[in-house]
Amino acid sequence: MTAPLMTTPLMAATVTDPRLGQDRPGGPLHPGFVRRRASRSTRGIAPGALRVQDLAVTFRSKRAAVRAVREVSFTVEPGRTLVLLGESGSGKSVSARATLRLYGDRVDVEGSATLADLDLFGLSEAEMRAVRGKSLGFVPQDAGGSLDPLRRIGAQVAEVVRWHGVERTRRAARDRAVDLLAQVGIPDPGRVARAYPHELSGGMRQRALIAIAISCGPRVLIADEPTTALDVTIQAQVLELFARLQDELGMGLLMVTHDVGVAEQVADRVAVMYAGRLVEEGPGAVVLSQPAHPYTAGLLGAVPTPETPRGGLQAIAGQPPPAGAVVADGCAFADRCAFAVEACRRESPPLAEVGPGHRAACPVVGGSVVGRAVVGGPAVGGPVAVGQPVRGVSHPEGPAS
Amino acid sequence: MSRAPLLLAENLTKRFGNGVLAVDDVSLTVYPGETVGIVGESGCGKSTTGKLILRLLEPDAGYVAFDGRNLGPIAGQQLRDIRAQLQLVPQNPQTSLNPRRTVAEAVIFNLRAHGWPRHRAARRAAELLDRVGIPAAYLRRYPHELSGGQLQRVAIARALSTDPKLIVCDEAVSALDKSVQAQVLNLLVELQQERGVAYLFISHDLGVVEHLSDRVVVMYLGRVVEEGTASELWRNPTHPYTAALLSSTPGRDRQPLVLAGDLPNPADPPSGCGFRTRCPFALDACAEQRPAMAPAEGTGAHRAACLRSTDDLAFPVRRGAA
Numbered sequence: 001m002t003a004p005l006m007t008t009p010l011m012a013a014t015v016t017d018p019r020l021g022q023d024r025p026g027g028p029l030h031p032g033f034v035r036r037r038a039s040r041s042t043r044g045i046a047p048g049a050l051r052v053q054d055l056a057v058t059f060r061s062k063r064a065a066v067r068a069v070r071e072v073s074f075t076v077e078p079g080r081t082l083v084l085l086g087e088s089g090s091g092k093s094v095s096a097r098a099t100l101r102l103y104g105d106r107v108d109v110e111g112s113a114t115l116a117d118l119d120l121f122g123l124s125e126a127e128m129r130a131v132r133g134k135s136l137g138f139v140p141q142d143a144g145g146s147l148d149p150l151r152r153i154g155a156q157v158a159e160v161v162r163w164h165g166v167e168r169t170r171r172a173a174r175d176r177a178v179d180l181l182a183q184v185g186i187p188d189p190g191r192v193a194r195a196y197p198h199e200l201s202g203g204m205r206q207r208a209l210i211a212i213a214i215s216c217g218p219r220v221l222i223a224d225e226p227t228t229a230l231d232v233t234i235q236a237q238v239l240e241l242f243a244r245l246q247d248e249l250g251m252g253l254l255m256v257t258h259d260v261g262v263a264e265q266v267a268d269r270v271a272v273m274y275a276g277r278l279v280e281e282g283p284g285a286v287v288l289s290q291p292a293h294p295y296t297a298g299l300l301g302a303v304p305t306p307e308t309p310r311g312g313l314q315a316i317a318g319q320p321p322p323a324g325a326v327v328a329d330g331c332a333f334a335d336r337c338a339f340a341v342e343a344c345r346r347e348s349p350p351l352a353e354v355g356p357g358h359r360a361a362c363p364v365v366g367g368s369v370v371g372r373a374v375v376g377g378p379a380v381g382g383p384v385a386v387g388q389p390v391r392g393v394s395h396p397e398g399p400a401s
Numbered sequence: 402m403s404r405a406p407l408l409l410a411e412n413l414t415k416r417f418g419n420g421v422l423a424v425d426d427v428s429l430t431v432y433p434g435e436t437v438g439i440v441g442e443s444g445c446g447k448s449t450t451g452k453l454i455l456r457l458l459e460p461d462a463g464y465v466a467f468d469g470r471n472l473g474p475i476a477g478q479q480l481r482d483i484r485a486q487l488q489l490v491p492q493n494p495q496t497s498l499n500p501r502r503t504v505a506e507a508v509i510f511n512l513r514a515h516g517w518p519r520h521r522a523a524r525r526a527a528e529l530l531d532r533v534g535i536p537a538a539y540l541r542r543y544p545h546e547l548s549g550g551q552l553q554r555v556a557i558a559r560a561l562s563t564d565p566k567l568i569v570c571d572e573a574v575s576a577l578d579k580s581v582q583a584q585v586l587n588l589l590v591e592l593q594q595e596r597g598v599a600y601l602f603i604s605h606d607l608g609v610v611e612h613l614s615d616r617v618v619v620m621y622l623g624r625v626v627e628e629g630t631a632s633e634l635w636r637n638p639t640h641p642y643t644a645a646l647l648s649s650t651p652g653r654d655r656q657p658l659v660l661a662g663d664l665p666n667p668a669d670p671p672s673g674c675g676f677r678t679r680c681p682f683a684l685d686a687c688a689e690q691r692p693a694m695a696p697a698e699g700t701g702a703h704r705a706a707c708l709r710s711t712d713d714l715a716f717p718v719r720r721g722a723a
Contacts, residue, residue, distance in 0.1 A: 087578040087579065087580060088578055187661075187662055201663050201664070203663055204663065231442035231443055231605065232442070232605070232607065232646060232649040232650055232651075233442065233645055233646060233649045233659075233660045234442075234663070235649065235651065236648075236649035236651070236655075236657040236659050236660075237659055237660070239651065240657070240659055258578070258579065259651065260579070261608070261650060261651035261652040262651045264651065264652045264653040265651040265652055265653065265655050266651075285653075288653075298580060299579060299580060301583070302579045302580045302582065302583035303579055303583075303608060304586075304608045304609060304611065304612035305608070306611065306635065308612060310590055310612060310613065311586075311587050311590030311591060311594070312587075313583035313586055313587050313612070314583065315580065315581075315583035315584035315586075315587055316580040316583070316584075317584075319548050319550060319551075319581060320578055320580065320581070
C-alpha cells in the first residue's frame with residue numbers, strides 16, 4: 001500500500017531549520033525557482049472552492065494589447081469537476097494559467113481568484129509560490145516539455161515535496177516520491193524514479209507530472225489538456241486516475257479540454273468558452289445534452305456519434321476567431337450563428353440564467369426552444385434546435401455524479 | 402463482394418533500420434468507392450502501412466496491387482501514371498504545402514507533374530478549389546495566409562486534381578478544431594458521393610473513423626488484430642484490444658476496459674500475440690503461438706486474430722448498444 005496522501009496540513013513549514021538551505025540536492029534548479037521554504041502564511045488552507053470572478057487577461061507588446069480573456073467567472077467546488085471547454089484560441093488555457101498567476105508583469109490580469117478564504121491575486125509572489133504546487137496543483141499540457149530533461153523523475157517529484165515541507169529529509173522525500181509514482185499507477189516506480197524523462201513514454205511522463213501535482217495533497221487541481229497528447233487507452237487510465245484521486249482526496253478539479261467526450265465523462269459542471277468569453281455554463285449533463293447557446297450546440301453537433309448519418313455532421317460555418325482577435329461590438333459568434341439577429345452585432349450579450357444553475361450568453365435563444373431553426377445540418381430525426389436534446393439523453397436529472 | 406478490389410495489399414512487412422518491425426504481415430483490401438479506416442494508437446504502424454501502399458516506402462516483404470497491377474516492379478513514368486490514381490492527403494498541410502507557392506500553384510504543380518498543359522491545369526485548379534470551398538480571392542494567397550481548415554481543403558483539391566481512384570488520408574482532419582473538422586469531413590463525404598473516389602482513412606480518432614468508414618482495420622504493434630464493417634466492429638468487437646480501444650473513447654456513462662501498462666517496445670515485441678502483455682484475457686497459449694486472422698461471428702468479412710475469439714469474453718458494453 002502506498003502512504004496516505006496528506007489531506008491535512010501537517011509538518012508546518014518552519015523557516016528555522018538551518019540545514020534546509022544547504023542539503024538540497026545539488027542538481028540544477030529550474031530558472032526562477034527560489035531556494036527558500038514555503039511561506040508560513042499559507043499552511044492550513046481550509047477546505048473550500050476555487051472561485052474566479054470577472055477574470056480578464058491582456059497581453060501587451062510594444063505595438064498592441066491583445067485581450068485574450070474577459071469576463072470569465074467560474075467556481076470549482078471541493079471534490080467536483082469543472083470542465084473549461086473550447087476550441088483553440090478560445091482562452092481556456094489562458095484562464096487556467098492566469099488563475100495560477102503563471103504570467104509575469106507584462107500580462108495584465110484583472111478580476112479576482114480565491115481559494116477557500118485565500119485571495120490568490122492579493123498574495124505576494126513568495127506567498128503564491130507556497131500555494132502553487134501545494135494547495136493548488138497544476139498539470140501542464142506538454143508533458144515532454146514540462147519536466148527537466150537533465151534530472152531524474154524521482155528527484156523532480158521529491159523536490160516539490162521537500163520544498164513545500166511535506167517531507168523534511170532527502171531520504172523521506174525520495175521515498176515519498178516513489179510512493180507517489182506508485183499511486184498514479186506507474187508500474188515499477190522505483191525504477192521510474194531513477195529514469196530520466198526521455199526514457200519514459202508520453203503516458204508515463206504525464207503520470208509523473210500528475211504525481212508532482214498531487215504530491216502535496218492539493219485542494220484543487222488545475223489540469224490543462226492533460227490527456228490530449230495521449231492515446232485513448234492511456235487516456236482512459238489517466239481519467240480513471242483523476243476520478244480515484246478525487247474520491248480519495250476530496251480534491252476539486254478544473255479540467256481544460258477541447259474534447260467533448262472527455263467533458264461528458266468527467267464534468268460535474270461545464271463552462272464553454274468562445275473568443276475569450278464564457279458563452280455558457282451549467283451542469284455538465286444539461287449543457288452537453290440541452291445546450292442553450294448556439295455555439296455549444298454547434299460544437300456538440302460537430303462531433304460524430306453512432307447515430308450521425310455519414311456526411312451529416314452539423315458543421316459550424318466559418319472559422320473560430322484566432323486567439324485574441326479584436327472582437328467588434330456584439331456577440332463574437334454572431335457571424336457564424338444561424339440564429340443571429342441584428343441586435344447580436346450591436347452589443348455583447350451577458351450570461352443570463354436559463355435554468356437551475358445554468359447560464360448562457362444568448363438572449364436570442366436564451367434557453368427557450370427555438371422552433372425548428374437549425375444550427376447546422378440535420379441530426380437524428382430531423383433538425384436539432386438549441387435547447388433540445390442533441391446527444392441522445394432526453395431528461396438529465398442534474399449534474400452527473 | 403464479387404467486384405475486383407481496387408487496392409490489394411498482401412502480407413506487407415517493413416522493418417526499419419533501428420530494428421523496429423513497424424508493419425508485420427499486414428493485408429488489406431479496398432474496393433472501388435468505399436472508405437476503409439485504419440485505427441490504432443501511436444506506433445501501431447498505421448501510417449507506415451499508408452506509406453507502403455503509396456510506395457513512399459519499399460516493403461521488405463509482401464506486395465501492393467493497385468487496379469490489378471503489382472506496384473512492386475513498376476518504376477518511372479508508369480509509377481507516376483499510377484500515382485495519379487493514388488493520391489495522399491497528409492496530416493499537416495502547413496508543412497506539406499510549399500510555403501513559396503500560392504495555393505493555386507500547389508494544385509497546378511500536381512497537375513503539371515502528371516502532364517497537364519499549363520492553361521488547362523490552371524483552369525482545373527480554379528474549378529477544384531472552388532469546389533472545395535476556397536473563395537476565388539484566395540487563389541493567389543500563400544499557405545501562411547490561410548487557416549488550417551482552408552489549407553486542408555487545398556490539400557484535398559490537390560489530391561483530387563488528377564481524378565484519383567483512391568486517396569490515402571493520413572490523419573487528415575486530426576489537427577483541425579472540431580467545428581472545422583466537421584466541415585472537412587462533410588466535404589470528403591460529398592466528394593466521394595460525387596466522384597466515387599475510395600478513401601483509405603488512417604486516424605486515431607475512433608469517432609471519426611466510425612462515422613466515415615464502411616470497413617475498419619484495427620492495428621496493434623504492427624499487426625492487424627481485427628477487421629470488419631464499422632457497424633459490426635463497434636457493435637460486436639471480438640478482439641480484446643478492439644474492445645479496449647472502443648470502450649476507451651471518452652464519453653458519458655463510460656465503462657472502459659482499462660488496460661494495464663503501456664505499449665511494449667516495438668523493437669522487442671512479445672512472443673506469440675503482441676497484445677498478450679496487456680490483455681486481461683490472455684492465456685498461457687497466447688505466448689506460444691501467434692494467432693492467425695480467423696472469421697469471427699457474423700459475416701465472413703469480420704475477422705480477428707485472437708485465440709479466444711470463440712470464447713464469450715466479458716467486454717464492457719458500449720453506450721447505446723443493445
